Amino acid sequence: MRWGMVINLAKCMRCHACVAACRVEHFLPLHVTWAKLIAHEVDEGGVVDVSTYPVRCNHCADPPCVHACPTEASYRREDGIVMIDSDKCIGCRYCVIACPYQNRTFLSKDKDPGYFPGYAKTGFERKGRKLYPHQVGTTEKCNFCVERIDAGMAKGRRPGIDRDATPACVNTCQARALTFGDLDDPESEVSKLIRKYNGFQLRAEYGTDPSVYYIDYRIGGAPSNKAPEHARTGYNMKHASTVDRDAARRLGRSTVKGEAKQ
Amino acid sequence: MERRFMVDRKVIRTTCKSCHGGCGVLATVEDGVIVHIQGNPDSLTRGTMCSKGLSSIQHIDNPYRIHYPMKRIGEKGEGRWGRISWDEALDTIAGRMKAAIEQHGPSTIAISQGTGRGYNRYTHRLARSIGTGNIITPGYVCHSPRLGLYGLVTGYGRLYCDYHGWGGEFPKTQIMWAKQLEISSADSEMAVWFINSLEYCKNLIIIDPRASAYASRATLWIQPRPGTDCALALGMMNVIIEEELWDREFVGDWTFGFDELRERVRDFTPQKVSDLCWIPREHVIDAARMFAVDTPGCIQVGSSLERQANCGHTLRAITCLLGLTGNVERPGSMVSWVLPETGLIEDFFLELPLTEEMRSRIIGIEKYKMGAARTCNPDTMVKAINSGNAPIEVWFSVGGQQLVHMANTKEVFEAIKKVEFLVHVDLFMGPMAEAADIVLPAAHWLELDDVYDMHPRFMIEAHNKVVDPPGEAKSDAWIFNEVGRRVAPQHWFESVEDMLDYQVRKGSDGTMTWKQFSERLVSGCWGEDQVYYKYKTDYWKEGGGFPTPTGKFEFASKHLESLGYDPLPVFREPGESPNSTPELFKEYPLVLSSGFRQPFYFLGQYRNIPWLRSYMEYPMVQIHPETAAEYGVEDGDIIWIESPRGRIRQKLRAFPGIKKGVVMATANCFYPEEPARTFHGLFISNPNVLTSNNHLDPMYGSPDLTCLLCRVYRASDQDLKENVFHTEQFGTVPTVEQMAPAERMTRQAQ
């Protein structure tokens, strides 16, 4: 098993929701972001390419950060997730330099002045400190929402399919630009997307074998505009649809009653 | 994550309105504190949320929130406030309103709001209940023109793109016209559906002077000169008619005025349109063919088109384009949705009629017969106040920053400072609050119970209170009801709960209460219950047809004709443009637009939410690298943007995705952190310092906010760079200690 993510450049609209979801999920200090967006805006001979590369830790199969870590605070789990044990981290920052993708952040004091410097901490911040301590003087990064994966799997949920075992950024993306799943499973959604659209890793030449892949294509050209059954019925909303009595009468229909289906 | 101690933890289901809103939300509360927020998977937005909604968490315990009713104790803009009780505040307001009614008549009371936030029906009901039609909304530069002009076709006025597939088809050709629905800060709840529908789309056409990820991947990306969209629509119709591509059945059986339309568009050849719009002529032809041949299709219009002084005809032309191609009421085209059992939410104010007396006193009604029919024309009002004839005695303002979003900031500023008695309701201090006499603290959507009205109107949802508001802040519903009860008690309610019961009363066969609705969360009509081709049923008209004077889809509008307007669409250049004012163009050689939106701000809001501010610290202006080089400005510079009205500073981003010769500035910006005396940095970067209120749309009274002329140059002192925003002249961010005690009171966390 190797957890991985596929990021669809043809869908990412630079909305920053993934960045926000990650901040909420991990009570991130004011100046820390684990998920970032890189803007790519070029005009190549009259062909304009505006893209956004959402980046986060690549959870590389051969992670230079782990190799650089002198205390074994950085390590790679069986399932491919690269982790930092903040109790072992001595803040030497070797890994910050070793990561060719600059995906690690050293949490210095000035990055954590509170959401409203000079004012009392908010309830969310105070709770966050207890639920999710961020230790000043250690290094941090995206952990693929390992808490959600572990807690979800313990309940029998499937990462990438069931929300409560899936990373927060993936769940919140309105464009559905992010897909999560097992790269080792050829039938997983991520593997299928990589095959179908020729997925690529960022700077594969660095040789770290990232678990985050990117896909891209032109929009349009769909062979059919026919709606599938689930779209026609209203995307399986649990709540029954109802029609205004007046409108129903004019349309010559009987009113549909609004009882919850569940 | 591990639970370390016993806690009281619950998940509350509610609805976001950080933009116009509508996304289903799950908020986790632990010991009275929100510790997590995410989308609700059992909602039409399927568990997604945008950055604004998620960052709502930073509204809670935000030290800048207003906690108590306050009255101004210094001059306007001095920032000195004294706490008062709710009773004192409400009694004072009611007293002033009653006095105005007695001495000058009810129409001297103006009720204003910001963009639609689920309180539109309260604003309008309050106004009508006290007898005034002088409602000020930004509708005339956002959404009203399209509703009004679609209304000439469908009666009801809400034509929405059918992104849902309920009728079995998705749009085959989609036009995104001056709009980025995917990020649109205003309608993020519709992003999910739009983006999903792209999977089924054959042609995506993006009409926008500025590129997005979708534009650079679209089938066709057209970059018209801002302000010429009407010509483009006329040109597309020219091609469709010349090449005989129109929908014979629909045009033949269901439309009126085809021959006149054919005559009207005859001149708009692709070459002429190419010259006017500064685009290749092939773009006009290709777009026309795709839209007419690969049907069904839809056109998503952006409000940038409504921020132009020819917006009425632009929207008319686009509507005609829909009719010509039969893209009305067909699955996958533009549809007017059937309402759910709870009915039309606007009935809450429509049930109080706008009397002839009220209508006759609407400011601007003689001139702007479409725009000033239910609300006043704000620009005419500003001119009237400044000319010494003060038509407004009391101004009750809820949310919204007229000082920021209206054209010609200097004149608006002058006028608003002259208003006798101004009340402003808000979450934070901002320009309008500083100009007020009384400020009332509003609750955030996580802190209130209310009915949320979904933009496309096929659904309403519940806002369920998650946590208590800070200090004495109250929900909009409560504030409106309390003011209403004091001035026009016969039209208001014993309690907020009664008022909410009343609004959902038609549900469950006429038995629904607010409590049940709040539990149910939604009342909507979707899936197979939605009905298409309504004009073929009795829906609008007994025996079928459209609810228009001719019973047909009117290319030539009888109604417009009766009001004295051209019944067919007409192209007019913007008030200031390379063609309409060539002399001015020599001095101001660039076309300025402020049409682009940021996904993490909603118009003037959220620059005081740290997570959101982090995405764009200073307002950004985009210019093509070649144009920038021509004018000697570089990426990262702070530049001056100047028009005949004044100049502003923004930070330059050299962006290859913007049309050459066009300057795209960030709109609606002020600096909440700047002190009161600068009206929170109102004049530093706001593009409306540059816009003119002299040239307005004849139907709607909308000014040219997204198409005018400007010049740019580097801010002279290069050392200034970012510090330019923190000079002595414009103030610095005050620390707690530097603040006056009264101001501090409102900002200190509980």
Ligand code: SF4
């Ligand atoms: S949430 Fe999705 S669309 Fe938005 S920036 Fe992140 S990846 Fe892109």
Ligand code: SF4
């Ligand atoms: S992206 Fe950087 S931090 Fe993440 S595993 Fe690879 S080398 Fe390590």
Ligand code: SF4
């Ligand atoms: S996977 Fe989780 S930790 Fe990583 S960026 Fe997404 S939300 Fe943040």
